[in-house]
Amino acid sequence: VSTLKADVAVVGAGPAGMAAARAAADLGAQVVLIDAGRSMGGQIYRQPATAGAAAVTPVGPKMPQRLRQLEGQAGVRHLPGVVVWQAIRGAGGELQGSGAHGGFGGGGADGRGGAQGEFQLWLTPAGGGGAAGSDGAAGSSVATGTGVDGVMVTAVVVATGANEVVVPFPGWELPGVSTVGAAQALLKGQGVTAGRRVLVAGSGPLLLPAAAGLAEAGVRVVGVLEANPVTVGTLTAAARAALFTRKAREAAGYARIFGRHRVPVKAGYAVVAAHGEGRVTEATVSRVDRDWRPVPGTGRRLAVDAVHASFGFSPALELPRALGCADRPQPGRPVAAVWCDDDQATSVPGVFAAGEATGVAGADVAELEGYLAGWASARYVAKSRPATFHRGKGLRAGGGELDLSRLRAALTRARRFARGLDGLYPWRSGWLDWPEADTIACRCEEVPWAAIGAAVAAGARDVRAVKGVTRCGMGYCQGRMCGPAVQQAVAAATGRGLAAVGDLSSRPVLTPVPLGTIAGRDQSVGR
Amino acid sequence: VRTETLAFTFDGRPMTAEAGQTVGAALLAAGVRSWRRTRGGERPRGLFCGIGACFDCLVDVNEVRAVRACLVLVSEGDEVRTSASVGVDQ
Numbered sequence: 001v002s003t004l005k006a007d008v009a010v011v012g013a014g015p016a017g018m019a020a021a022r023a024a025a026d027l028g029a030q031v032v033l034i035d036a037g038r039s040m041g042g043q044i045y046r047q048p049a050t051a052g053a054a055a056v057t058p059v060g061p062k063m064p065q066r067l068r069q070l071e072g073q074a075g076v077r078h079l080p081g082v083v084v085w086q087a088i089r090g091a092g093g094e095l096q097g098s099g100a101h102g103g104f105g106g107g108g109a110d111g112r113g114g115a116q117g118e119f120q121l122w123l124t125p126a127g128g129g130g131a132a133g134s135d136g137a138a139g140s141s142v143a144t145g146t147g148v149d150g151v152m153v154t155a156v157v158v159a160t161g162a163n164e165v166v167v168p169f170p171g172w173e174l175p176g177v178s179t180v181g182a183a184q185a186l187l188k189g190q191g192v193t194a195g196r197r198v199l200v201a202g203s204g205p206l207l208l209p210a211a212a213g214l215a216e217a218g219v220r221v222v223g224v225l226e227a228n229p230v231t232v233g234t235l236t237a238a239a240r241a242a243l244f245t246r247k248a249r250e251a252a253g254y255a256r257i258f259g260r261h262r263v264p265v266k267a268g269y270a271v272v273a274a275h276g277e278g279r280v281t282e283a284t285v286s287r288v289d290r291d292w293r294p295v296p297g298t299g300r301r302l303a304v305d306a307v308h309a310s311f312g313f314s315p316a317l318e319l320p321r322a323l324g325c326a327d328r329p330q331p332g333r334p335v336a337a338v339w340c341d342d343d344q345a346t347s348v349p350g351v352f353a354a355g356e357a358t359g360v361a362g363a364d365v366a367e368l369e370g371y372l373a374g375w376a377s378a379r380y381v382a383k384s385r386p387a388t389f390h391r392g393k394g395l396r397a398g399g400g401e402l403d404l405s406r407l408r409a410a411l412t413r414a415r416r417f418a419r420g421l422d423g424l425y426p427w428r429s430g431w432l433d434w435p436e437a438d439t440i441a442c443r444c445e446e447v448p449w450a451a452i453g454a455a456v457a458a459g460a461r462d463v464r465a466v467k468g469v470t471r472c473g474m475g476y477c478q479g480r481m482c483g484p485a486v487q488q489a490v491a492a493a494t495g496r497g498l499a500a501v502g503d504l505s506s507r508p509v510l511t512p513v514p515l516g517t518i519a520g521r522d523q524s525v526g527r
Numbered sequence: 528v529r530t531e532t533l534a535f536t537f538d539g540r541p542m543t544a545e546a547g548q549t550v551g552a553a554l555l556a557a558g559v560r561s562w563r564r565t566r567g568g569e570r571p572r573g574l575f576c577g578i579g580a581c582f583d584c585l586v587d588v589n590e591v592r593a594v595r596a597c598l599v600l601v602s603e604g605d606e607v608r609t610s611a612s613v614g615v616d617q
Contacts, residue, residue, distance in 0.1 A: 036578075036579055036598070043578060049547040049548070049549075050545040050546065050547040050548050050552075051530040051545060051546075051547075052545050052548075053547075083579075126579055126595075126598050127579075127594050127595050127598040127599035163576075163580050164576060164580075173570065173572065174571075175560035175561035175571050175572060175573035175574075176560050176573065177575070178573075178574055178575045178576070178577060179575060179576050179577060181576065181577060181578060182574060182575065182576055182577025182578070182597075183577075184577075185577040185578050185597070186551075186552055186555065186574075186577055189549075189552075190548055190549060190552035190556075191545070191552075192548075192552040192555050192556045193555075194555055194560075194574070278561065278571050279560045279561065279571070279573075443572075443575070443581065443583060444582065444583075445567070446565055446567035446568055446570070475582070476581075476582035476585075477580060477581045477582050477583075480580045480581065481575075481576070481580070481581050512582070
């Protein structure tokens with residue numbers, strides 16, 4: 001167990017993090033790429049982990065070749081299967097006696113003397129249980145084998161992606177009800193489906209590849225219900241209008257799959273309840289109005305053995321907030337993002353951000369922001385170590401040189417399309433009519449929906465107060481699941497705005513860890 | 528990608544998993560939907576977010592309690608058990 005020193009820590013190995021690692025390493029920085037997954041790619045480019053998954057018909061965007069080339073790239077040390085549980089600014093040079101060592105060996109450590117360890121990130125295995133690199137947890141499967149339980153770096157690139165946004169409805173805690181992302185992770189990574197008669201519902205572009213993948217895998221998809229009035233045709237037209245022919249082809253491909261498997265795809269519909277004893281066996285679906293309120297008299301029950309529902313994404317802000325990075329509000333949505341300047345620099349010197357953490361915009365924007373963030377982080381590191389910054393070399397992507405002006409132009413175009421797409425999927429409040437008094441609001445602490453209104457009636461005026469009274473957001477997930485819904489519920493109950501009631505701000509630790517992990521850290525590091 | 532089959536048990540019942548498979552995926556593939564009881568209402572829970580964020584899929588593996596089934600891989604001979612009353616004094 002030891003601490004690894006490097007120039008840049010990139011946290012997250014999805015498209016943003018992979019691009020950032022590549023760009024920073026191309027420019028001479030020594031990069032450590034930290035990721036919860038065992039393979040690079042993140043959620044969008046999740047790689048098959050089993051033979052069964054490898055045999056699944058691939059649906060949706062595939063990892064571009066230029067990112068695949070990151071595997072084994074010189075100057076990038078990949079730490080798979082670990083997550084950051086504590087992030088500390090400063091404390092440079094405090095690692096005497098803790099076993100700190102350079103991870104690159106030989107000539108790779110040249111010129112490191114000038115770089116200060118400005119940030120510490122402490123790591124734990126992604127599955128939970130035991131210290132990173134230890135062998136004791138859950139057999140050998142939790143052990144990461146990296147032997148590294150912390151990194152000390154000059155710059156950090158936050159590429160932590162996003163969490164799926166879910167909203168409560170009666171029965172949503174039943175086994176068999178899960179997110180749309182869960183369907184994707186199970187199918188693409190594991191070659192497994194959660195059921196044989198499946199309903200896919202919610203809002204956002206993710207519904208389409210997820211449902212198409214399930215249909216191609218032989219699952220009976222009994223419905224794809226988009227709450228907003230957006231059809232596959234709307235998407236195709238929007239992509240064509242923005243001259244994103246690749247995206248237009250992608251949407252048309254989903255439409256063909258739905259046609260071939262006779263999958264009913266409906267806009268302006270939602271799953272408003274799940275039913276079953278100990279597991280889901282039926283779902284109530286309903287037409288919803290423009291605000292997602294159920295249209296009376298349109299509800300009907302469908303027999304299902306699995307429901308996948310989610311409503312877009314919420315930037316994962318645990319790490320940037322721990323580092324002190326300022327937020328950027330997302331108007332009209334109960335989520336926030338990391339604020340960045342045009343070079344992907346956050347409000348904290350030495351911390352850069354890219355991808356969904358800076359605002360949900362999809363894989364194309366994420367990758368382009370990643371190259372910029374990687375470049376900017378290498379430039380930042382080079383201030384203390386100018387000799388090793390490959391000034392004349394430029395950024396390489398896809399084997400060729402990619403200059404900054406072309407990169408920025410591509411980013412502007414990709415962001416324009418992302419904004420257009422975002423506009424098709426507004427966040428509405430009519431779902432507030434779906435839960436009943438005893439519907440679980442906070443899954444971890446099993447807080448009933450009525451408790452939120454009761455807390456507000458008793459005087460709570462913001463999310464923080466409601467959390468204190470009800471325990472919403474105090475459980476294992478620390479509000480990652482109920483946060484957006486609780487924020488909107490409190491805003492509605494108090495008659496205040498989403499920004500005014502605040503959110504379930506993340507606080508240490510960044511992910512639950514066993515006490516042994518905390519106690520087991522070298523005392524010379526902790527302060 | 529490996530193709531071997533691993534043997535493990537779930538609450539004493541013999542099960543198999545593909546190499547590289549998570550505990551959660553192996554259980555779902557075997558038709559098991561739930562492997563945790565909540566500490567408040569002792570309600571059944573299973574896999575929800577599928578990517579390690581929600582902690583609904585907590586399961587006990589060998590001597591370790593409350594690991595996330597969606598992330599932890601099956602190892603040959605693992606004894607997997609329903610995770611009950613997490614956080615409650617035994």
